[in-house]
Amino acid sequence: MTILIRGGTVVNADRAFRADVLTEGGKIVAVGENLEAPAHATVVDAGGQYVMPGGIDPHTHMQLPFMGTVTADDFYTGTAAGLAGGTTTIIDFVIPDPKQRLMDAFHTWRGWAEKAAADYTFHVAVTWWDDSVHEDMGTLVKEHGVNSFKHFMAYKNAIMADDETLVKSFRRALELGAIPTVHAENGELVYQLQRELVAKGIRGPEAHPLSRPPEVEAEAANRAIAIAGVLGTPVYIVHVSCAESLEAITRARARGQRVYGEALAGHLVIDDSVYRHPDPEVARAYVMSPPFRSSHHQTALWQGLQGGNLHTTATDHCTFCAGQKAMGADDFTRIPNGCGGVEERMAVVWDAGVNTGRLTPSEFVRITSTNAAQIFNIYPRKGSVSVGADADIVVWDPHGTRTLSAATQHSKGDFNVFEGRTVRGIPTHTVAAGKLVYANGDLRAERGAGRYVERPAFGTTP
Numbered sequence: 001m002t003i004l005i006r007g008g009t010v011v012n013a014d015r016a017f018r019a020d021v022l023t024e025g026g027k028i029v030a031v032g033e034n035l036e037a038p039a040h041a042t043v044v045d046a047g048g049q050y051v052m053p054g055g056i057d058p059h060t061h062m063q064l065p066f067m068g069t070v071t072a073d074d075f076y077t078g079t080a081a082g083l084a085g086g087t088t089t090i091i092d093f094v095i096p097d098p099k100q101r102l103m104d105a106f107h108t109w110r111g112w113a114e115k116a117a118a119d120y121t122f123h124v125a126v127t128w129w130d131d132s133v134h135e136d137m138g139t140l141v142k143e144h145g146v147n148s149f150k151h152f153m154a155y156k157n158a159i160m161a162d163d164e165t166l167v168k169s170f171r172r173a174l175e176l177g178a179i180p181t182v183h184a185e186n187g188e189l190v191y192q193l194q195r196e197l198v199a200k201g202i203r204g205p206e207a208h209p210l211s212r213p214p215e216v217e218a219e220a221a222n223r224a225i226a227i228a229g230v231l232g233t234p235v236y237i238v239h240v241s242c243a244e245s246l247e248a249i250t251r252a253r254a255r256g257q258r259v260y261g262e263a264l265a266g267h268l269v270i271d272d273s274v275y276r277h278p279d280p281e282v283a284r285a286y287v288m289s290p291p292f293r294s295s296h297h298q299t300a301l302w303q304g305l306q307g308g309n310l311h312t313t314a315t316d317h318c319t320f321c322a323g324q325k326a327m328g329a330d331d332f333t334r335i336p337n338g339c340g341g342v343e344e345r346m347a348v349v350w351d352a353g354v355n356t357g358r359l360t361p362s363e364f365v366r367i368t369s370t371n372a373a374q375i376f377n378i379y380p381r382k383g384s385v386s387v388g389a390d391a392d393i394v395v396w397d398p399h400g401t402r403t404l405s406a407a408t409q410h411s412k413g414d415f416n417v418f419e420g421r422t423v424r425g426i427p428t429h430t431v432a433a434g435k436l437v438y439a440n441g442d443l444r445a446e447r448g449a450g451r452y453v454e455r456p457a458f459g460t461t462p
């Protein structure tokens with residue numbers, strides 16, 4: 001398919017300029033003024049609109065078996081929802097069970113992901129340690145294009161990585177040219193606080209944030225940063241939700257340590273009042289970890305993005321329907337943790353970031369696409385509207401509005417954490433791997449069209 005996107009303003013992380021964009025064979029083949037339309041080309045009129053790199057969501061969980069159930073969106077429905085929102089690549093997670101070989105889990109996830117409608121790649125979680133993990137990390141990096149390993153410092157008695165695992169895995173990642181990433185929460189503290197709350201009879205969703213105060217997150221962020229600092233590895237902290245974690249990142253970066261931080265669209269705009277909603281079904285729908293926080297944390301997260309101490313925006317898209325969330329109706333510790341957002345992230349960040357003057361359009365591109373591509377080593381194939389890059393493009397109408405709702409979302413979840421929010425700035429067209437997959441509300445996602453994206457190790461030269 002050949003596509004000419006005509007008359008728009010191209011926005012990359014470094015600059016914005018008037019240009020047409022021609023794509024052919026899945027790649028961008030020309031960027032320039034007054035390009036001729038080849039006879040067979042589909043022409044997209046981008047007049048008055050921005051033409052930006054497709055979004056990269058560096059943190060999703062499609063088809064994840066978690067807390068006794070499986071997320072509602074699989075790799076097809078989740079990536080299709082992403083395309084409708086302008087996200088053309090996801091970085092999902094392979095999460096081996098403790099004692100499961102990493103390679104076995106990796107092959108399982110690769111099979112599940114074959115139905116994806118958009119490009120995808122995987123962080124692989126290290127949930128335990130022995131010699132086989134050491135070996136499999138090497139195989140993943142050298143033979144399968146994995147360059148990031150995830151560590152859950154929470155979820156005790158399930159997938160939590162202890163300090164021995166963190167240290168050994170971080171060291172191995174360094175040796176291989178891979179980057180460790182962490183879910184920073186002190187899992188032991190969470191576990192003890194949960195037990196105390198349940199013992200006191202505080203069992204509803206309002207207890208969830210009480211069991212995970214900011215200090216719990218900050219302790220783990222500081223610990224991960226300290227371990228990375230001693231070993232000399234970079235580290236990427238996922239879903240930074242509070243001022244205290246951001247301070248840990250900011251301090252480390254000021255010392256010259258290579259630490260990256262990710263903010264979730266939800267954490268940027270939703271506050272913790274949701275846990276006190278009078279309808280427990282609604283309150284349960286917002287249970288995710290780390291939890292939504294009070295508004296001063298949101299202000300801090302925006303400042304982190306503006307000041308360059310937070311680098312990416314993600315969603316942690318991990319949808320569970322009401323029936324699944326009801327597994328924790330009598331005990332909040334059993335509510336499957338996770339919320340959606342892959343379809344809404346770009347519009348929410350634009351609306352709350354660009355429309356408020358917090359971000360320029362180029363800064364928006366940086367935190368929704370380019371930085372993720374650079375940190376996870378797929379730039380400029382992804383994250384850039386330039387000749388030779390993948391034809392992953394979103395045409396963005398800064399004046400278009402939409403009211404976000406579960407009733408109109410493409411995700412198979414039955415709840416929308418942004419319900420009722422009207423955003424200004426929406427995608428009109430999404431091009432993924434050179435195909436027009438979304439046009440003015442018409443989603444043409446194709447099952448299986450997504451490709452596995454290999455990410456080379458750092459420090460390798462072409």
Ligand SMILES: NC(=O)NCCC(=O)O
Pocket residue numbers: 061183287288289290316318337338339
């Ligand atoms: N975030 C969340 O609550 N669920 C998904 C798993 C994780 O990222 O911690």
Ligand SMILES: [Zn+2]
Pocket residue numbers: 183238239289290
């Ligand atoms: Zn997490």
Ligand SMILES: [Zn+2]
Pocket residue numbers: 059060061316318
């Ligand atoms: Zn997650």
